[in-house]
Amino acid sequence: MINEIRSFSAEKNKIxxxxxxxxxxxxxxxxxxxxxxxxxxxxxxxxxTENIKNHNFPSHDGRRHKDGELSDRIAxxxxxxxxxxxxxxxxxxxxxxxxxxxxTCFDLSDALGDQINYFLKNYNYQTSDPKYQKLKxx
Numbered sequence: 001m002i003n004e005i006r007s008f009s010a011e012k013n014k015i016x017x018x019x020x021x022x023x024x025x026x027x028x029x030x031x032x033x034x035x036x037x038x039x040x041x042x043x044x045x046x047x048x049t050e051n052i053k054n055h056n057f058p059s060h061d062g063r064r065h066k067d068g069e070l071s072d073r074i075a076x077x078x079x080x081x082x083x084x085x086x087x088x089x090x091x092x093x094x095x096x097x098x099x100x101x102x103x104t105c106f107d108l109s110d111a112l113g114d115q116i117n118y119f120l121k122n123y124n125y126q127t128s129d130p131k132y133q134k135l136k137x138x
Contacts, residue, residue, distance in 0.1 A: 003127065004038065008115045010108040015101055017092060017108045019074070021116060025127050026084030030116070032071055032109075039091035041065025046075045048082040067091050070109040077113025081120035 004023035009016060015065035019138040033039075042065050046052045052075045054068035076087060092105060 003125070004123070005056040007121065008112055008119075009012065010111040010115070011025060012025075012101075012104050013101075015104045015108060016106065017070075019112050020114065023123065025031060026125050028082060028120070030074065030082070030088040032067070032074065032088060032090040032112070033093040035094040035097075037063075037093040037095070039093065040089050041093075042068035042071055042089070044068055044071040044075050044080055044086075044088040044090065046082070046088075047084070048079060048084050052076065052079065054095070065091070068094065070105060070110040074108060074113040074116065077110065078117045078120055081110040081117050083125055101103070111120075 002022050002024055004021070006021045007018065009018045009023065010015075015034075017032065017034075018128075020031040030076040041057055041059065043055045044052060052072060055074060056064040056066065056068050059065045070092060071088040071090040075086070078086070094101065
């Protein structure tokens with residue numbers, strides 16, 4: 001069961017990034033998107049105690065997507081506020097983007113990370129820890 005769904009956005013000039021947040025038990029799923037061709041370019045995995053890991057999918061021109069650079073910034077901002085696991089999908093593409101606009105995407109990712117971090121620090125997870133039992137195979 002999904003406990004909470006929220007949307008956050010950050011915008012500067014003509015650049016806007018959106019992120020959807022899903023709380024699933026004590027876990028967090030974030031979907032970062034934006035631009036003229038949103039997609040799933042990268043996956044970022046983290047918990048409060050494990051190193052952040054990224055997987056960048058192949059892009060249309062044979063290179064790897066670089067969206068993990070955006071989600072990695074968000075992950076660093078929220079890592080200490082996590083109660084469980086977190087997965088971030090990211091896919092941002094603006095046709096004809098300039099170097100200055102790429103820097104704006106980094107700044108907007110930082111702003112989104114701050115928004116989500118504030119939300120998570122103040123979120124009341126209304127779920128209990130699972131109970132496990134040892135079963136013997138028949």
